[in-house]
Amino acid sequence: MKPTFQPQLVNDPFGDPALYVEFLFQKRALLFDLGDIHALSPRKLLRLTHIFVSHAHMDHFYGFDYLLRVCLGRAITLRLYGPAGFIDRVEHRLGGYTWNLVENYADELIFIVHEWEGGATMARARFRCRRTFAREDLSAVPVENRTLAAEPGLKVRAAVLDHKIPCLAFCLEETEHVNIWKNRLEELGVPTGPWLQELKRAVLAGKPDDLIITAYWRDGTIPRKRRFTLGELKRKILRIVPGLRIGYVVDCRYDPQNLRNLQAILSGVDRLYIEAPFSHEEAEMAREKYHLTAWQAGDIARRVGAKRLVPFHFSARHQQNPELLYRQAAEGFGRPLSS
Ligand SMILES: [Zn+2]
């Protein structure tokens, strides 16, 4: 089954990092990092609902003003997520302008900003246009199993990495697809009906196989029902296709703790976008700057079992020879970077 979302890097590998993820058949998108995003048209920016910012170094957050400029005066609520200190960063950015005439805007832009330090809750604040974007602290929300955002069909999980400051890595996970084999259902002698929705919900919620699911239908005017275990229905009539999983990893040092944190969210990921700024020969400099080399990026992708690797966020020092970084990433990965 075709995945419901389509990821695309906004810039070339030397440009600021930003990954735009568009939803098929919906005028809607997510964004990972907010560096220079001028390559995105206003039409595309207006589709954004959630933005995940790894950290507030300039190359990852500089695009906030452009986003604000495009969205101002529109009825939009944008949810932003970032690491420790992120709410302050957004507050300062919004505090850099004069807002004396926005109180009467008919359409209100609202930012709901979330800040996760890696624990069981996430701090939140709201910034509303008509209130001149003054900070309004909201109650913290729970974070279970590293999940920052979840809705039917997808979730985004995160890990805190060491980049001398906290930097978030993300994994966008599409919910698995639960398909019904119609012919097998017929063989079972049970018609389709609303009970199948209940069955799908039970699978997606990860209910145990001994859960009883009741199929009910009408035979003319006679109500009928039959009971099955969830496990039996899974075997006989369901085809469960795992959803697409996309990893996004930027600035971090190559060390065991960062690797453990990445493994917690990226195991078996379908596609991994990962920074590869430096060459293998620059490993010492990469370490001092709390960044990865291309080989290390490939090695991380191999260790987490990524199916496909997309290295990016290259240092300008390799502008003349990006092939070197691609080659070393592939060496670390242990196989070619197929497209
Ligand atoms: Zn950085």
Ligand SMILES: [Zn+2]
């Ligand atoms: Zn960076």
